[in-house]
Amino acid sequence: MRVKTSIERTRAESAVFMLGSAGIATGTLFAMCWVAGFDRVLERLQAINPVWFAVAFGAEILAYVGYVLSYREVARVEDGQAMANMDAVAAVAAGFGPFVARGGFAIDVHAFKRVGMSDRDVRVRVMGLGALEYALLAPAACVVAIQFLAHGSHKPAPGLTLPWAIAVPLGFAAALVAVQKRDRFNGRLADALESIYVLRCLFTRRKHLIGPLGTAIYWFGDIVCLWACLQAFTHGTPDISVLLMAYATGYALSRRTLPFGGAGAVEALLPFALSWCGISLAAAVLAVFAYRIFNFWLPTLPAALGLRHLRATPRAS
Numbered sequence: 001m002r003v004k005t006s007i008e009r010t011r012a013e014s015a016v017f018m019l020g021s022a023g024i025a026t027g028t029l030f031a032m033c034w035v036a037g038f039d040r041v042l043e044r045l046q047a048i049n050p051v052w053f054a055v056a057f058g059a060e061i062l063a064y065v066g067y068v069l070s071y072r073e074v075a076r077v078e079d080g081q082a083m084a085n086m087d088a089v090a091a092v093a094a095g096f097g098p099f100v101a102r103g104g105f106a107i108d109v110h111a112f113k114r115v116g117m118s119d120r121d122v123r124v125r126v127m128g129l130g131a132l133e134y135a136l137l138a139p140a141a142c143v144v145a146i147q148f149l150a151h152g153s154h155k156p157a158p159g160l161t162l163p164w165a166i167a168v169p170l171g172f173a174a175a176l177v178a179v180q181k182r183d184r185f186n187g188r189l190a191d192a193l194e195s196i197y198v199l200r201c202l203f204t205r206r207k208h209l210i211g212p213l214g215t216a217i218y219w220f221g222d223i224v225c226l227w228a229c230l231q232a233f234t235h236g237t238p239d240i241s242v243l244l245m246a247y248a249t250g251y252a253l254s255r256r257t258l259p260f261g262g263a264g265a266v267e268a269l270l271p272f273a274l275s276w277c278g279i280s281l282a283a284a285v286l287a288v289f290a291y292r293i294f295n296f297w298l299p300t301l302p303a304a305l306g307l308r309h310l311r312a313t314p315r316a317s
Contacts, residue, residue, distance in 0.1 A: 014304070014307065017098060018098045018099060021098035021261065022098070024263045024264035025263045025264055025267055028263075028267040028268050029267055031268075036271075036281040043282070044233050044280070044286050047233070048233060049235060052229065052232040053228070055224070056225045056226075056291065057294055057298075059221045059222070059294075060222065063220070063221025063222040063225065063295070064092065064096075064221075065214075065217065066213075066214045066220070067214065067218040068085075068088050068092050068214070069211070069214030070132060070211045070212070070213075070218065071083070071091065071129065073202065073210050074198070074202070075088070075117075077128075077202055078198055080117065081115040086309065087115070087309070090305070090307075091110075091111035091306065093305070093306035094303050094304075094310060095107040096261055096296070096303060097304065097306070098263055098296070099304070105129070109126055112125055123195075125195070126195075127191060127195035128199050128202075132212065132215050133215060133218075135215070136212065137219055137248055137251070139168060140244060141164045141244060141245060142164050142165060146165045148245070149162070155277065156245055156246075156277045164248070164249075179200065223243065225295055226243070226270075226287065226288075226291045227240075229291040229294070230243070230279070233290075234287070242278060243274075246276070246279065247273070250269045251269075251270070261296055262296075263296070266292060266296075267288060267292060271284040271285045274287070274288070
């Protein structure tokens with residue numbers, strides 16, 4: 001029996017997925033509060049400074065704008081297909097929503113096919129989109145990790161910083177060598193290498209630089225959103241290097257990669273990552289909860305509208 005895709009599900013079925021995501025997130029929040037200590041969490045909650053939530057809201061809007069810009073550029077790079085602004089907005093919004101059991105990249109497959117791409121082009125661009133996300137975040141985390149190691153910092157511990165400092169340069173070097181020989185491979189490996197070539201085109205061709213720029217705007221906006229939420233509960237500016245290391249570690253997989261927009265996974269991983277970097281776990285739990293309201297739950301309505309738009313949009317001939 002064929003399993004329905006996210007596009008084919010009815011409103012009732014999508015609502016069930018959303019309620020399931022809410023249940024997972026709520027259960028995870030309760031568990032994290034228990035680990036952090038309910039009394040400590042309540043103490044932080046009573047000292048809240050909500051003015052920072054306005055900053056978080058604005059930053060998250062900026063993040064979504066950036067992702068739409070990079071999304072359209074990935075679609076059109078290397079003789080791809082131009083995507084209408086509204087189609088890109090709908091695909092990005094739906095892909096970050098709680099309705100997709102297989103992760104937002106399942107929405108991307110549908111969106112890219114809708115503009116007339118072949119199955120291989122779709123696979124290459126979906127993988128390229130994922131690679132583009134980390135082509136900026138991973139090197140930034142690597143630089144910060146090297147700085148921590150050079151200063152002999154014990155917070156975050158070397159067990160957290162060493163993998164970033166070592167794996168990222170090795171991974172980039174291996175990818176650059178492999179992409180030069182991509183014509184020798186076939187199947188999924190060939191598609192993966194072709195996606196890296198697409199990524200290189202985005203960075204090396206001036207007409208496509210809006211792609212990396214949009215991704216930089218996305219990460220900047222999303223990190224500022226988390227920073228503002230931390231401000232609301234810590235009343236002190238977290239060190240940007242510490243925040244970046246925690247953020248990158250907590251997002252070893254992006255929200256778009258994880259099922260149901262990362263419901264439950266982000267609420268568990270990100271507070272621990274912040275705690276490992278020296279931020280109070282109680283403050284981190286509340287900050288991540290507030291952050292998820294802005295980057296996940298408030299965009300639920302746009303995500304539903306985006307899903308509706310994709311369902312109604314005819315496929316390109």
